[in-house]
Amino acid sequence: xxxxxxxxxxxxxxxxxxxxxxxxxxxxxxxxxxxxxxxxxxxxxxxxxxxxxxxxxxxxxxxxxxxxxxxxxxxxxxxxxxxxxxxxxxxxxxxxxxxxxxxxxxxxxxxxxxx
Amino acid sequence: xxxxxxxxxxxxxxxxxxxxxxxxxxxxxxxxxxxxxxxxxxxxxxxxxxxxxxxxxxxxxxxxxxxxxxxxxxxxxxxxxxxxxxxxxxxxxxxxxxxxxxxxxxxxxxx
Numbered sequence: 668x669x670x671x672x673x674x675x676x677x678x679x680x681x682x683x684x685x686x687x688x689x690x691x692x693x694x695x696x697x698x699x700x701x702x703x704x705x706x707x708x709x710x711x712x713x714x715x716x717x718x719x720x721x722x723x724x725x726x727x728x729x730x731x732x733x734x735x736x737x738x739x740x741x742x743x744x745x746x747x748x749x750x751x752x753x754x755x756x757x758x759x760x761x762x763x764x765x766x767x768x769x770x771x772x773x774x775x776x777x778x779x780x781x782x
Numbered sequence: 783x784x785x786x787x788x789x790x791x792x793x794x795x796x797x798x799x800x801x802x803x804x805x806x807x808x809x810x811x812x813x814x815x816x817x818x819x820x821x822x823x824x825x826x827x828x829x830x831x832x833x834x835x836x837x838x839x840x841x842x843x844x845x846x847x848x849x850x851x852x853x854x855x856x857x858x859x860x861x862x863x864x865x866x867x868x869x870x871x872x873x874x875x876x877x878x879x880x881x882x883x884x885x886x887x888x889x890x891x892x893x
Contacts (some may be wrong), residue, residue, distance in 0.1 A: 709885035
């Protein structure tokens, strides 16, 4: 499982409430990612991090923020959850870093339902 | 907008046959290409990576890359019912190893 743990694994929350998802890795990899997966859209990148306090936006970043205060943890926050953010969220790490011969491995996923 | 296209399927093959999965991508500058397998309700699992033109074999799996045609394929030989899953093609985009995924092809292998 590449030493990646996501928490919680399942969550139901109400519209308008803040939600934070956690991704924890045990192998000190520099690059970490948050993707969401929805039927008909596949996996889409939300945010990524290339080091402590170094983050950037992905394809579908609106309504999400991230933080990485230490190497092992990458947090995804929905400031005010909406029904359109109901999805399965996957954290990933990249082994190898920049350039060629990098491979991404995924956590178990978090199923989030916003009601 | 970088795009990765896959036939959604399902692709149905009998047990023991060769399954052929295809993927095209739009960014001609892409350098790294991956195939993931995803069982229903599970996370994507990396099964093949390929970085240069030609074929790369790993057990029953062969990945093929043609950068001139912007085309990646995955062949699964001697398909088994346990191969039934959705196969995701992914292409590395930026220098930070971000991936753009296709929507996946569902493979069904019948006994």
